[in-house]
Amino acid sequence: MSIFYLTFGRILKSGWNNFLRNRWLALATISVMVLAIFFMTGLIFVNLIGKTLLVNLQNKVDISVYLKQDVSEQDVSIIRSDLTFLNEVKDVNYISADEALASFKAKHQDNAVLMESLQELGNPLLPVLNVEAQEASQYEAIVNFLGQDKYQKIVDKINYQQTKPLIDRLSSFTNKVSRGGLIISIILALVAGLVTFNTIRLAMYNFRHEVSVMRLVGASNWYIRGPFLVEGIIYGVIAAVSTTTLLFISLYFLSPKINSLVPGSDLLGWFKVNFFSLLFFQTGAGILLGGVGSLVAIRKYLKV
Amino acid sequence: MVHDSVIEFKNVSKIYQTNNGECAALTKVDLAVRPKDFLSVAGPSGSGKSTLLKLLLGEERPTDGQIFFNGQDIALFSTSEMPHLRRRIGTIFQDFKLLSNKTVYENIAFAMEMVGKPTKEIEQDVPQVLELVGLSDKTEYFPHQLSGGEKQRASIARALIHRPEVILADEPTGNLDLLNTWDVVRLLLKINELGTTIILATHDREIINNLNRRVITINRGKVIRDEENGRYVL
């Protein structure tokens, strides 16, 4: 057992020494790893922005349910509470005919002709219920619900038909974006991983002679691999910490700008909340890239 | 009789595959080395001396025939068992094979560290063996900072450090001056007296003729002579 700890300690020390002695090689490898990990986490943020953007867009879509001109207060509150109880419905907003007129007037107060004709007509506007669904795909169900007989005498018309193409396009767009994002992030992660692996392989190629010498004087494979594994893990940890720092700096400057473009996408806030899981994920990715990369790369030189 | 030999070659041939065809480095070599032998392998450059030693160490695999170490067929050693064979053999390589990333001290210590020797023992033995080969003032040098002869002596020190049963010495004096050459030869003789089997490959006529020990002569991959108290004849 004590031989095990002795050997383990020697492997650690040797890995650390190799790391210090191959500083330039380390720098090159770590830079590539930083790029790879930065890229992978960058995708999380792109996804985050995309999602916020979609939520924002979805919030802009709703159905306007126009009620009959002479609808009673009671009927309004019935249909309103019916809708609120639906699972699919996120929010219901009632605008009475008077309120609609007021906001219409406010909007067009400069248009004298319009104002004059309004004076003669009285209030031509209908009271309206703006219904917002949880998801874009649920509007159909809500419209069907309102098609029931008991609502016929309350509901005048539903303008879902006008917004339907937009809603359809939006929900298929949502699906495409999430599927496409997944595929792109997998491809980019693979590419980044491959580039890192190749860098490590080149580094290992430099050591092929050393490795065969160690074999010939009788070192076991694990005694040879160990220090390279340790070195790879050190690379991974340093790369992860550097990436997190780099990410924080870029978010610090970019987040406010992105937030003004895509309201509600508080990337810096997300970073702060998820700091530890992010660091954990990045260190994991770094160790996996560095450690497994060097294990695989060294394999063929251990055959002597 | 098989178990009387530390090392036995049975009908061993080695053919290297190269880009422009095959190169027969050894042809049908039969050889038995008894424990505590001091065997010199003589022959001109390119005759196959290093190949013989490489086969023994498992660096190259024979194309044909069998090689036994203490009665065990070394072709049957797996990659993970090979280190156990190699730890029982100390090799002085013709091209030194020092670890370029490690200092002289670390190179020698490596051979002890890898078998789990305690640090105290290492700190005691390494300076001793470095003193023996005259490298006490170069312990912290890296191989690229050493002369050819100094590298050779470092390689010798590493081969001796773990007191192996067998020492393979491939041109151990190739880069040394006359004085150092005889120091090394005397050292090998001394180690041999203490019970270590030694196989010395060299094309140095002087050494062979002065040793007055068993000599096999190889020419173009064939053993053409095997004599006790042999001389360099070609």
Ligand SMILES: Nc1ncnc2c1ncn2[C@@H]1O[C@H](COP(=O)(O)OP(=O)(O)OP(=O)(O)O)[C@@H](O)[C@H]1O
């Ligand atoms: N890896 C190899 N691939 C192909 N041919 C090789 C290889 N190693 C050695 N040879 C050939 O095998 C022959 C014997 O080589 P070897 O190194 O055993 O000679 P040697 O007797 O040790 O010579 P020297 O005294 O110069 O060290 C040579 O002709 C050489 O070209």
Ligand SMILES: [Mg+2]
């Ligand atoms: Mg040779």
